[in-house]
Amino acid sequence: MRAALGRTVFLGCLWAAQPALAQTPGDYTIRASLNSDIRGTQPGGNRDANTDVVMMHVLEGLVAYREDTSVGPMLAESWSLSEDGRTYTFKLRQGVTFHNGATMTAADVVWSWRRYLNPATQWRCLPDLDGRGLSKVVSVEAVDAQTVAVTLDKPSAIFLSIIARADCGQTAILHPDSVGADGQWREPIGTGPYRIGEWKRGQSIELTRFDRYASRQGEMDGFTGGKVAYAARLRFVVIPDASAARAALLGNSVDVLTDVPMAEATDLRTRAGVTLLHTPTMGVTAFLLQTRDPVLRDPRIRQAFALSLDVRQIVEGTMEGMAQQNPSIVPIRSRWHDEAQSQRPARNVAAARRLLAEAGYRGQPIRMQVNRRYANTYDAAVAAQAMAEEAGLKIELEVLDWATQLDRYTRGDYQMQSFIYSARLDPSLSYEMIAGPKETQPRKVWDNPAAQALIQRSMQVTGDAERQAILAELFKMFSQDVPMVILYNQPDFLAGRDAIQGLRAWPSGHTRLWNVWVR
C-alpha cells in the first residue's frame, strides 16, 4: 500500500516536473469533469465547490492564496498596513485588462468592493466584514488611479485570508458592466485567463482563452503567480456518476477528472495511461460529539471514545494509505501546523473502560449520524463503531442523506456525527469554524468561552510567534475537552490522461487548468 502511495506521488512529481513539451498556447480544448453543474456566475453568490473551480479561471481579486496557503498579491502589486493596523493600502498592477478590453483602475476596485459590501448583493462573506464578524470595513477609497485604501474599524489578522477565499469569489474585481442598468447581475467581466463561453445548463460550461490576459511574473503559486492559458478552450463537462466519469476518462471523453471519489481513485491509480495526483486539502474529516447530550456531556465519556479508537488504523484502512492522520483542526498542510499538533494519545482500551466506569456509563446507546455521499466518512464510522464496542461503548449508526445530516448539524441535533468540513485556509478560521456559544449558534461543536477568547486573540495578533503560541494552547484545550475526534484532512484526488501536462493538486482542492497543456 505504501509502495503504491509512493509510486503515485513519485509519478505525480515526475509528471509535474516534465520538460515543457509543446508548451505553447494552442488551439485545443481541455475537457474536465464536474460532478454537478455550476450554480451561477456571481462571485460569492449562489455557489458550491464546482462553481468555485470554474469561476477561479475567470475571476481574480486583489490577493489570492498561495500554494502554501499563505496569502499573496494577485491584482495588487503590493500592499501595506497602516501603523494602527486598520488600513490596508493596495497598489494595483499596471496594465491589467478586463475581458471587455477596459483597463482596470482603482475606480473599478472601489466599485466592486462597495457592491460586495451592499447587503442587496447578498455576498456570502459580508458577515465577516460588516461587523458581525471580527471587524468591519468602514471605507474603501481610491487614493489615486492605481491605489486603493481599505479601512477597518479594528485590526484583523485574518482580513486578507477572508477576501482571498474562493467561496467569497476571491472578492474579485469586476468591470461595472458585469451588472445591468437595473443593478441585476449579467455576467462576470473579470480579469482571469479565461472568460465564460457557452454554458449548456446541466451539461457543460465552456471557457475561452482571454488573449489579452495580463499575467503576473513567476511560477504558478496557488491561485496567484504566473498564469498561462495554454488551451484555447476549457470545457467542464457535468458527469454526476463517478463510474461514468472514470469510464469517460479511460475512454478519452474527458482529459481531467476533478474531485475523484476514493473508490475511483483506488482504481485509477493502477490504470495505465492515467496519472492520479493527490494531496491533503484543508478540509477536515472528524467525529463530532455533542457536548450538550445527556450522555456525552461528561468529558470522560468523550475521552473514552477518543481512547478507544486506533485512528491511524482507521485512516489507513479507509483511505488506503492516501491520507495521514491529523488530530488538530489546523490542517496538516498549513504552515501553522507543527509537530506538537501531530501528537495523539495512543489507543488504550483499558483506560477507556476505566473512564467509562468512572463516568457511570451503563451501555446507553449513542447514535452516530452518517451519510453515504462521502463514503469514506461512513467507512470510518463503521470502523469506529467496532473499536468503541471493544471498550464498552455502544454506538448505533444512523444513515441519513447529506442534506438531512447537514440540517441536523446546523441545529446541533445529534449525539455523534461522522462529518466533513470544507476547507479553511487560516488556522483562526479553522478554530472559529468549530468554536462558539451553542446557545446562539447550535452548529458550533466546541463551546468553551476561554477558547473563544483565545481564538479572537489569534485573529488580532500580527506576530507569528505569538500566534503560534496561541494555537498551541488552543490545541491543548481542544485535546482535553474532546468536542470532536479529528481523523485526517481529506485528500484532493485529481486524475488526468498522460497527455495532459502541468496538472497539480494543491491543498485548496480547487483544480486549476491554467498552466496545463496537452503533450
Place this chain on the structure above:
Amino acid sequence: MLRYALNRLLLSVPTLILVSAAVFLLMRLVPGDPVVLMLGDQADPQQAADMRAAMGLDRSVFVQYGLWLLHAVSGDLGRSTTNDLPVLPLVLSRFQVTATIVFAAVAIAAVVAIPLGTVAAWRQNTKADFAIVSGATLLLSIPSFWLGLLMLLFFGLKLGWVPVVGYVSFSEDAFKAALYIVLPVATLTLIEIGILTRMARAAAIDVLRLEYVAHARAKGLRESRVLRRHVLPNAFAPTLTLIGIVLGNLLGGVAVIETVFTLPGLGRLLVDGIYARDYPVVQGCMLFIATIYVVVNLLVDLAYPFFDPRVTAS
C-alpha cells in the same frame, strides 16, 4: 369522443391539485434546509435568515402553497433555488431529452416484444417458449444502472463505437445526437422488452384459448394467418394498456439511465432537485409528471376502441 376527452381532462384537475398539495407538504416535511445546503457549514445565522426571507421560506407553508398555486395556474412554476432558472422552461427542456429516449426505446421494445410474446404463447411450454420467457425474465431482472454501465464499458470503452458521456440535441447535429443516445436507448429497450414480452405472451395465451381462434383453425387457416389476423390484434389491447403505464412511468424520468449516461433529462433534474432541496424544481417536476400520467392514460384510453371495438368511449 371529444366530450369524453374534455370530461377526463376536467376530472384530472382535482387530481393535479391534490398531487401538488401532497408534494408541497411532503417536501416541507423532509428534513434538510435549502438555505443551509447553499451556504454550507459556514452558514451565518443572520445570513441564512435573510436568504430564507428572500426565498419566501419564512412564511407559513399554507401561504407559500397558495402563492405557488396562484402562480402555477398562470404557468409560472417559480425559479430554481439552485441556479435561479425559471422552472417551467427548465422542465420542458429536460423533458425533451427524456421523451426522445423513452419514445424511441418503448417503440423499439414494443415492435420486438409483441411478436416475441405472441410466438412464445403460440409455442407455449416448448423450448422456444422457455427460451423467450427466460430471456425476458433475465432482462427484467437486470438492474438498469448495471446494464447501463456494462453497455457503456463494453461499447463505449472497450470497442470505442460510441461516445461514453455527453449529450447533443437533434437540432444541433442529428448524427451526433443519435450516437449519444444509442446506448441509453438500447439499455432502456432491453429492459422494456422483458416487461412487454411477458405481458404480450400472457395476453396472447388468453386469446389463443378463445373459441374464435379454434374456429379459425377449424376453417383450415394457416397458423401464421391465425396469429396475424386473429391473435395479434386481439392480444394487443391489454399490452397497449401496459405500454401506456410504462410510458407514463418512464416519461416521468429515467433518473438512473440519465445519471449513468450523463443525460440532462427530467429524472436527473428531479433527483438533483430532491438532493438540493430545490423546492420549486421538485414541485414543478412532480406536477409535470402527474400531468403526463393523466395525458398518457387518456390517450391510451382514447386509442383503445381502435384496437378493441368492444370498448367505446361512451
